[in-house]
Every structure is written in C-alpha cells, then in structure tokens.
Amino acid sequence: MTLTSHRTAAMTCTREARGQVRGDGISLGYGFWPGAGAPVVALHGVTASYINFVGVAERLAGRRPLLALDLRGRGDSDKPDEGPFGMAQHARDVAAAMSAFGIDDAVVIGHSMGAYVGAALAAEHPEHVRGLVLVDGGLPLDPPAGVAPEQMLDVALAPQMARLRAEFPTYQAYLDFWRDLPAFSGGRWNSWVEQYLRYDLGGSEPHLRPKASEAAVRGDFLDSLQGDQLRGWLGAIRVPTLLLRATEGFNPQTPPLLPDDVVAREAAVIADLTDRVVAETTHYTIALGDPGATTVADQLVEWAEKCSR
Numbered sequence: 245m246t247l248t249s250h251r252t253a254a255m256t257c258t259r260e261a262r263g264q265v266r267g268d269g270i271s272l273g274y275g276f277w278p279g280a281g282a283p284v285v286a287l288h289g290v291t292a293s294y295i296n297f298v299g300v301a302e303r304l305a306g307r308r309p310l311l312a313l314d315l316r317g318r319g320d321s322d323k324p325d326e327g328p329f330g331m332a333q334h335a336r337d338v339a340a341a342m343s344a345f346g347i348d349d350a351v352v353i354g355h356s357m358g359a360y361v362g363a364a365l366a367a368e369h370p371e372h373v374r375g376l377v378l379v380d381g382g383l384p385l386d387p388p389a390g391v392a393p394e395q396m397l398d399v400a401l402a403p404q405m406a407r408l409r410a411e412f413p414t415y416q417a418y419l420d421f422w423r424d425l426p427a428f429s430g431g432r433w434n435s436w437v438e439q440y441l442r443y444d445l446g447g448s449e450p451h452l453r454p455k456a457s458e459a460a461v462r463g464d465f466l467d468s469l470q471g472d473q474l475r476g477w478l479g480a481i482r483v484p485t486l487l488l489r490a491t492e493g494f495n496p497q498t499p500p501l502l503p504d505d506v507v508a509r510e511a512a513v514i515a516d517l518t519d520r521v522v523a524e525t526t527h528y529t530i531a532l533g534d535p536g537a538t539t540v541a542d543q544l545v546e547w548a549e550k551c552s553r
Contacts, residue, residue: 264320265313265344267337272313273320274341277301279309283347284548286312287338289356289381290465291404291456293319295443296355299436299537300544307545311350313341315361317460319443329463331357331474335364339372351548353377353540355531360468366485367477375551376485377544380501380527383478383487383510384471393469397462400494408458413450415442426495427528436532479513486518486547487511488540490525501527 261276275294276283288296294312301310314321315334327333338361342350352373354362359382366373387396397405403425412418419441422428428437446455468474489502511517522530522539530536 265341267316267321268333268340270316270322270324270337272316272322272337272341274314275301275312277304277306277310277312279304279306281308281548282552283309283311283345283350284544285338285342285347285350285352286310287334287352287354287358287361288312288315288318289358290468291318291401291408291454291461292356293440293443293455295319295440296531297353298439299434299532299534300353300541302436303534303538303541304545305541307541308548311345311347313338315358317457317464319455323457323460325459327460327463329460330467331360331364331464331477332368334361334464335368338365339369342372348372349374351375351377351544351551353379353544354381355379356381356527357464357468360474363474363477363481366483367480370480370482373483375483375547376481377547378485378487379540380488380490380530383502383506384474385469385501385506387469394466396469397465405458405461408454408456408461410453412445412452415445415449415452418445418452427526430496432496432526432529432533434533436537440532475510475513478510479515481514482516484516484518484547484551485514486543487520488530488543489519489521490527490530490536491521491523492526494527496526498526 260278264271265274286297294314297312316337317323349372352362359378362376363382366376387393391399422441444454445452447453490500493499493501525536
C-alpha cells in the first residue's frame with residue numbers, strides 16, 4: 245500500500261519544552277510538543293537527534309503530544325566515552341526516561357536506528373509499549389556485496405561520518421556543507437532541515453562541532469547489524485506494529501533501504517504487522533520533508549487511536 249499526502253501548511257516550529265531527563269544512569273536531552281491524549285515517544289537515527297521529529301511534531305498539530313529523546317551519545321544527552329552502547333542499552337535508557345515522566349506505556353515511533361531501539365524496547369520492556377511504528381528501519385539489512393559490516397558506515401554515509409570529525413567556523417558553513425550533499429537537493433531543503441542542523445552543532449563560533457559521538461555511532465551501528473538478535477526481538481513483539489517505508493534510499497534516485505524482498509523475508513516474524521510505503525520520500529525526507537512528515541504524522545495519529553482501543 246502506497247501512501248500520499250498533499251497538505252501544504254506553513255512550516256513553523258511549535259516546540260513547547262526542551263530539557264533533561266534521567267535515563268539508565270545518564271542524563272538524556274528531550275523535546276516535548278504538547279497535544280491531546282497520551283504521549284507518543286519518538287526515537288531518532290544513528291547520527292541524528294530528537295529534532296529529527298520537528299516536522300512530524302508540527303504536522304501532528306497538537307493531535308497527540310510527542311516526547312522525542314536524544315539517545316545517549318547524541319544531541320544534549322550524556323556521551324560516555326566507553327559506553328555501553330547498543331540497542332538493548334538504548335532500550336533501558338528509554339524505559340527509564342518513560343518511567344521518570346510517569347508514562348506507563350505508549351505508542352513508540354522510531355526512525356532508522358530508532359526503529360531498532362523501538363523493537364528492543366517492545367521485546368525487552370513490553371510494559372512500556374502499547375504500539376510500535378517503525379519508520380524506514382527496524383529490519384535486518386544485508387551489507388552491500390564486497391563491503392565488510394564495519395565499513396558500511398564509511399561507505400553508505402561517508403559525508404555524514406566525516407562531519408563528526410570536522411570543525412565548522414559558523415552555523416552557515418555547516419548549512420552550506422549539507423546543502424552541497426544530494427540528500428536535500430532538488431527542493432528538499434526546508435526550515436525543518438535547518439532546525440535539525442543548527443541543533444546538531446555544539447560549541448561556539450568559530451569552533452563548532454557536531455554533537456554526536458563517533459564512538460557511540462560506530463558501536464550502535466555494528467550492534468544494529470546483529471541479525472539474529474534483532475530477529476529475536478522482532479519475533480517477541482506482541483503489540484500492533486506499523487512499518488512505514490521510504491520509496492528511495494539515503495539519496496534521491498537510489499534504491500530503498502527496505503525493498504519488498506527484504507520486508508517479505510524479514511518482517512514475517514512480527515505477529516501483527518501492517519506495511520505501508522510513503523510515496524515521494526527518501527530515508528531523510530520521510531521525516532524531515534513533505535509529503536513525508538505529513539503522512540507519518542497522520543499515520544501516527546491513526547495508529548495511536550488503533551492502539552488505544
């Protein structure tokens with residue numbers, strides 16, 4: 245099933261609160277957008293931050309509260325040098341943060357690596373999850389032919405990884421770095437992308453550096469490739485699960501990360517799965533562009549209602 249959306253409302257930030265919450269022995273940054281009903285908990289990708297959901301939050305337009313967390317090693321969360329990292333550790337952090345907020349259970353949405361964290365949370369801390377939304381992630385992926393798992397980040401995400409070791413003199417220089425990449429070319433650049441990138445930097449001019457820890461990124465990415473472990477988590481999920489897939493990969497006109505054959509092979513172990521394709525989206529613009537953010541928000545509201553019955 246392919247989903248389309250045609251809303252064209254203006255993009256304006258509606259963030260209400262930003263702060264810190266206790267995870268599993270560390271402090272986690274978060275953003276909270278208000279709304280009606282029970283909160284939805286949002287988990288971002290491997291080099292990202294909670295601002296990855298700014299477009300989705302805006303398109304929710306108060307229909308649901310959204311609590312988006314910075315996972316350990318990213319954003320304004322603590323960055324322990326030696327970890328521990330990995331999906332199970334992130335799941336413990338998220339469970340602790342939800343308890344700190346008094347959220348007994350929630351619909352959890354994860355994008356990219358956040359989808360793997362959501363699967364681990366649903367399997368290992370089922371009392372915290374009443375429904376799950378996996379956005380262009382969460383299923384085991386095979387490395388490209390001839391590429392060792394430990395090299396995949398530097399092959400598939402070479403510019404994104406290089407930036408973690410770079411210093412930028414101004415915020416504008418960082419925006420220009422991203423403008424030159426194909427991910428947001430062809431009219432895909434917007435104010436959500438700029439908000440995401442401005443939050444991505446720490447320090448002060450002229451010594452700005454991305455906040456994400458390279459050690460955390462590498463440790464988490466390798467853990468996400470543990471197919472047998474992930475299949476065990478997917479098979480243990482007992483809540484309604486919605487998979488939303490992009491039609492293209494990291495960049496426009498590249499194959500999707502989750503093609504039909506991968507979904508047919510890997511998603512069958514999930515007991516209650518609904519699979520939907522979000523039209524006209526890449527791995528990034530499914531959350532940070534339109535029609536992606538609008539469609540994801542609408543599907544999230546529908547799914548939260550379904551899981552509340």
